[in-house]
Each structure stands twice: as C-alpha cells, then as structure tokens.
Amino acid sequence: MTVRRIGWVALGGLVLLLPRLVYEGLALDILTWALFATSVDILLGHTGLLSFGHAAFFGAGAYASGLLALRGGVPYPVNAVAGALVAGALSVPLLYLAVRRRGIYFAMITLAFAQMIYYIINEWRSLTGGENGVQGVPRVLVGGLDLSNLTLFYYVTVPLVVLGIWMCWRIVHSPFGRVLMAIRENEVRARSLGYPVDRYKLLSAVLSCTLSGFAGGMYVIAHRFVALETVHWITSGTVVMMVLLGGMETTLGPAVGAALVLFLRDILSTWTDAWGVATGAIFVAVILVFRQGIVGTLQRLIQSRLHPAPQSAPRRPDEATPVSR
Amino acid sequence: MESLLLQVFNGLINGAFFALLSLGLAVIFGMLRVVNFMHGALYMLGAFATYLLGTSAGVSFWWALLLAPLAVAALGIVLERLFLRRLYDVDPLYNLLLTFGLTLVLQDTMRLRFGIQGVPYGAPPLLKGAVVWGNLLFPTYRLFVLGFSVMICLLTWWVIERTRVGMIIRAATENPGLTRALGIDVDRWVPPVFGFGVALAALAGVLAAPMRNVSPLMGADLIVTTFAIVVIGGLGSILGSVITGFLVGVIVALGAVYYPPVSNTLVFVLMAIILLLRPAGLFGSLE
Numbered sequence: 159m160t161v162r163r164i165g166w167v168a169l170g171g172l173v174l175l176l177p178r179l180v181y182e183g184l185a186l187d188i189l190t191w192a193l194f195a196t197s198v199d200i201l202l203g204h205t206g207l208l209s210f211g212h213a214a215f216f217g218a219g220a221y222a223s224g225l226l227a228l229r230g231g232v233p234y235p236v237n238a239v240a241g242a243l244v245a246g247a248l249s250v251p252l253l254y255l256a257v258r259r260r261g262i263y264f265a266m267i268t269l270a271f272a273q274m275i276y277y278i279i280n281e282w283r284s285l286t287g288g289e290n291g292v293q294g295v296p297r298v299l300v301g302g303l304d305l306s307n308l309t310l311f312y313y314v315t316v317p318l319v320v321l322g323i324w325m326c327w328r329i330v331h332s333p334f335g336r337v338l339m340a341i342r343e344n345e346v347r348a349r350s351l352g353y354p355v356d357r358y359k360l361l362s363a364v365l366s367c368t369l370s371g372f373a374g375g376m377y378v379i380a381h382r383f384v385a386l387e388t389v390h391w392i393t394s395g396t397v398v399m400m401v402l403l404g405g406m407e408t409t410l411g412p413a414v415g416a417a418l419v420l421f422l423r424d425i426l427s428t429w430t431d432a433w434g435v436a437t438g439a440i441f442v443a444v445i446l447v448f449r450q451g452i453v454g455t456l457q458r459l460i461q462s463r464l465h466p467a468p469q470s471a472p473r474r475p476d477e478a479t480p481v482s483r
Numbered sequence: 484m485e486s487l488l489l490q491v492f493n494g495l496i497n498g499a500f501f502a503l504l505s506l507g508l509a510v511i512f513g514m515l516r517v518v519n520f521m522h523g524a525l526y527m528l529g530a531f532a533t534y535l536l537g538t539s540a541g542v543s544f545w546w547a548l549l550l551a552p553l554a555v556a557a558l559g560i561v562l563e564r565l566f567l568r569r570l571y572d573v574d575p576l577y578n579l580l581l582t583f584g585l586t587l588v589l590q591d592t593m594r595l596r597f598g599i600q601g602v603p604y605g606a607p608p609l610l611k612g613a614v615v616w617g618n619l620l621f622p623t624y625r626l627f628v629l630g631f632s633v634m635i636c637l638l639t640w641w642v643i644e645r646t647r648v649g650m651i652i653r654a655a656t657e658n659p660g661l662t663r664a665l666g667i668d669v670d671r672w673v674p675p676v677f678g679f680g681v682a683l684a685a686l687a688g689v690l691a692a693p694m695r696n697v698s699p700l701m702g703a704d705l706i707v708t709t710f711a712i713v714v715i716g717g718l719g720s721i722l723g724s725v726i727t728g729f730l731v732g733v734i735v736a737l738g739a740v741y742y743p744p745v746s747n748t749l750v751f752v753l754m755a756i757i758l759l760l761r762p763a764g765l766f767g768s769l770e
Binding site: 210255256270271392432435449 | 518566569570573574575576577579580581583584585586587588589590591592594704707708710711713714744747748751754755758759762
C-alpha cells in the first residue's frame with residue numbers, strides 16, 4: 159500500500175530532521191518519552207491495567223544507568239540496557255503483589271509502591287544523592303567515542319528508540335499479546351479457558367517496566383543528570399496523559415502524545431510558569447471529550463472513509479450499546 | 484517506656500488524619516464508585532481556607548472548623564456537577580484520572596498565589612500550652628485533634644449506620660437499581676454525599692493548619708499514603724477505614740522509633756504484607 163509507505167517515509171524524515179526543527183534537547187526528550195509512553199501503553203491500552211507508578215521504573219532505569227556511567231564508567235548504550243534490566247528486576251516483586259488486585263486498586267497499589275521507591279531514593283543519599291540527584295553523568299559511547307555533541311548523541315539514540323518501540327509493537331502483536339487482549343476484554347473467560355491470567359499480567363507489566371527503564375536510561379545519559387522529581391507521581395500521571403492524548407492501543411499514538419505534550423510544555427514555559435494548571439486542564443479536557451486520542455480518532459475517521467459502514471437496519475432499542483472502556 | 488507511650492500518642496495523632504481522609508474516600512467510593520485523587524488537594528484547600536478566613540475576614544479557628552469544610556465542600560459539589568458526573572457511565576479509572584488532572588490544577592493555582600513555601604497559622608489561644616501527666620507532656624492542641632477527629636468519625640458512623648439518611652446511602656451503595664425501584668431518587672443523593680466526603684478531607688485540613696505548615700503541596704504525599712491505607716483496610720467498610728487509619732498511624736510511629744529512616748516507607752511495606760497475606764484488605768472483600 160503506497161499511502162502507508164509514504165507515511166512511513168515521511169515519519170522517518172521527520173524523526174531525522176527533528177533536531178533541526180526544534181532544539182536537540184527537546185528532540186531527545188521527545189524520543190525518550192515516546193518510548194516511555196509506548197511502553198506504558200502495553201499495560202494500559204493492551205492489557206487494560208492502569209499503572210500509576212511507572213515513574214518508579216523510568217526513574218530506576220535512569221538512576222541505575224546514571225550511576226553505572228558515573229561510578230562504573232559503563233559506556234552508552236550498555237548502561238541504558240543495564241538500567242532497563244534493573245527496572246525490570248525491581249518490577250517483578252512489586253507487580254507480583256499489584257496484580258493480585260484489579261481495576262482501581264491496581265492503580266492505587268502501583269502508585270503507592272512508586273511512592274515507596276521515591277522515598278527510598280530520597281533516603282539513600284550515599285548512593286542516589288537524595289534531593290540533589292545524580293549529576294555529571296558522562297556521555298561516552300562503547301569504544302570510547304565522546305558523545306558530548308548532542309546532535310551526534312541524538313542520531314545514536316534514534317535506532318535504540320526505534321528498536322524499543324518496535325519491541326513494544328512486537329509484544330502486543332504476538333500470540334502473547336492476543337492473550338493480553340483476551341484478559342482485558344473478559345478476564346473471567348480468559349481464566350476459564352485455562353490461561354494463567356495473573357502470570358500473563360505480571361509478564362506484561364515486567365516487559366512494560368523494563369522498556370520504561372530503558373527509556374529512563376537514555377533520558378539520564380541525554381540530560382547528564384537525574385533529579386528526584388523524575389520519580390514523583392506527577393511523572394506517572396504525565397505519561398498516562400500522553401498515552402490518552404495520543405490514543406491508547408494505537409501503534410504511534412503514545413509517541414504522538416509524548417511529542418505534543420513536550421512541545422506544548424516547551425512553548426508554554428516561555429511565557430508562563432503555570433505549567434501545572436495547563437497540564438491539568440489539558441488532562442481534564444482529554445478525559446472528558448477526547449478519550450479516543452489523536453491517532454485513535456484519525457484511525458476511526460480514515461476507517462470510515464475507506465470502508466463506509468453498510469446501511470444497517472436501525473438499532474433495536476433493547477440492544478446494548480457498547481460502553482467504551 | 485515513656486518515650487514509647489509518647490510515640491503511640493504521636494501515632495494516634497497521625498492516625499487521626501489518616502482516619503478522616505480514608506473515611507472521606509470510603510464514603511465517596513461507596514456512593515459514587517470514584518476514587519477521589521483530589522482528596523489531598525481538598526485537604527490542602529481546607530487548611531488554606533482556614534488561613535484565608537482568619538487573615539482576610541478575622542474568622543476564628545472555631546468558626547473556621549465549621550465554615551472552611553462547608554466552603555470546600557461547596558467547591559467539591561461544583562466540580563462534581565461540572566466534571567465527575569459526566570464519567571459515571573464509563574470505567575471508574577477515568578474519574579481517577581480526571582481528579583488527578585484537577586489535583587494538578589488546584590495545587591498549581593495555590594502555588595502561583597501563595598508560593599511553594601506556604602504560610603504559617605497559629606493555634607487558637609485556648610488550645611496553646613500542654614497537659615502534664617507524670618513525666619509526659621501532651622500538647623493541648625494535639626489532644627484536641629485526637630478527641631475531635633474520633634468524635635467526627637463516630638458521628639459519621641452513626642449517621643450512616645443508624646439514621647434514615649444513612650439507610651438510603653447504604654441501600655444506594657449496595658444496589659442502586661433496586662433502590663431506585665423502591666422510589667428513592669438515588670441521583671439526588673450523589674452531590675451531598677460527595678460534598679460530605681470532601682468536607683471530611685477539608686476538616687482534616689483545618690485541623691492540620693495550626694500543626695503543619697500550610698502549603699500548596701501539603702496534601703500531595705499524604706494522598707498516596709492514604710491510598711496505601713485504603714488498600715490495607717479495604718474501601719468497603721466505614722468503621723474499617725477509621726480503625727485502619729489509627730492502626731497504621733501507630734505502627735508507623737513505633738517503627739520510626741527503632742529505625743527512623745523507614746518512617747515514610749513503613750506504610751508501603753505494610754501494604755505489601757497485606758497484599759501477600761490477605762489481598763482483599765483487612766476489612767474488605769475482593770471486588
């Protein structure tokens with residue numbers, strides 16, 4: 159399909175030109191948060207579990223990578239991969255407990271555990287620097303190549319982020335991903351078909367947290383420092399907002415949402431410091447009137463344009479209307 | 484021994500705040516099926532309302548104890564009618580996210596107006612000083628906080644379990660459809676019940692004003708701790724949320740005696756243990 163091919167080429171061109179369109183720091187933030195948001199959507203959109211604690215895993219990846227680079231001299235991108243593994247390992251016990259409850263409780267439990275990680279990072283000053291965070295992280299590529307040029311760092315990071323987003327896509331478009339979808343749609347039925355539901359949920363969560371940690375690892379090397387606020391629950395909420403704004407359960411929606419939120423924040427910050435009011439207001443507006451998100455809405459529009467629904471008989475009044483999740 | 488007793492006392496004070504907040508969450512959750520993320524921000528607004536009433540209108544602490552919760556509850560009802568109401572038909576997670584967004588707006592608005600440091604508020608003259616008992620010194624104000632919050636919790640329990648209004652609320656919580664069929668307009672009760680839950684949060688804020696610094700982020704971390712307590716106790720029971728609040732307050736205070744750095748994290752460890760042993764919570768049943 160040529161339209162699709164043109165779309166991918168245009169997207170590739172946009173990603174490659176991004177450091178020219180906006181400054182490099184913002185371009186890098188868009189990359190790393192795009193992966194972060196996409197990994198959150200594995201859990202939120204495809205498994206139907208709202209985690210309000212992903213800041214902890216993004217942050218754990220960032221702290222681990224930053225400390226490995228600073229104290230151990232581990233080069234990029236090995237440190238980011240190690241950060242991802244640390245985040246994944248951390249998520250196993252915490253999410254094992256969290257998947258024991260569903261729905262609203264799952265959200266509260268993940269939020270609470272993330273806050274615990276926040277307090278631990280704050281208290282463990284000798285390792286994490288407490289409120290000062292980790293500063294002066296070196297940016298060196300495997301082989302000793304100096305990456306202090308941000309543009310160069312950007313182009314080294316692009317393939318890693320593409321790989322990460324491709325992994326997210328692969329996970330949800332696999333037989334495993336179909337089971338996740340079955341659990342989301344009808345957990346009881348999935349259970350009665352013999353699927354160990356909790357184990358599937360846990361694996362989905364651990365994969366999601368690992369990829370979030372990978373994003374955190376790249377984030378810390380890009381910024382060369384990580385602050386305690388990165389782990390705060392506001393980060394967890396912000397990334398959920400990005401996913402919703404871009405469109406849950408779409409391949410590129412979370413990335414689009416991340417880019418848009420970061421771009422808006424950048425513009426807004428030049429003439430107001432009321433960022434919290436703006437974020438909160440966008441959040442409220444998205445949830446009230448735009449729950450499909452940008453990509454979700456576009457997909458639906460294109461779908462109805464290409465394949466117009468056949469003239470169907472008027473809906474019987476007793477037919478149940480499907481409620482959006 | 485004496486220091487232990489003092490820690491139990493301090494734990495009960497913290498527990499009083501936990502109890503009021505988780506009680507409000509439980510009341511709202513029962514009727515609306517909404518986990519109110521704004522609860523911490525509304526607690527903060529209760530404290531600021533006390534401060535503003537005092538500085539701009541000369542209202543005493545005692546009147547603020549009544550007026551501040553009413554004012555914040557009115558704001559809560561407005562928000563419920565404007566926003567929360569629209570999401571009752573979709574997944575309850577959307578209302579959690581909605582109230583998260585509103586939390587950001589409320590906190591940031593107060594930060595822009597008052598700055599991040601916050602403002603001081605003194606205890607009323609009647610409650611200054613301390614009560615001496617043996618070698619122990621109990622600040623009068625803290626004794627008041629403990630007594631007053633226990634009274635409010637008992638009153639709430641009595642209203643819900645023993646009055647006609649409470650009966651309607653319990654029926655609507657249990658089975659809204661059947662309650663409607665019996666000729667009771669359930670929807671009419673949603674705003675006042677939400678307002679009541681909000682008033683409990685604001686009341687905790689009023690009580691906190693003379694004890695803790697009145698600042699825009701005073702409720703930001705407290706709400707997460709309260710969520711952990713709600714997971715420990717389960718949202719199903721009014722009395723359960725109160726008992727859990729006090730219990731967790733005391734356990735955390737005692738834990739801090741042995742190893743101070745864990746004072747913040749202990750409640751989450753407690754939550755992990757409960758999830759392992761009794762996932763439904765102490766007083767809850769699995770949803």
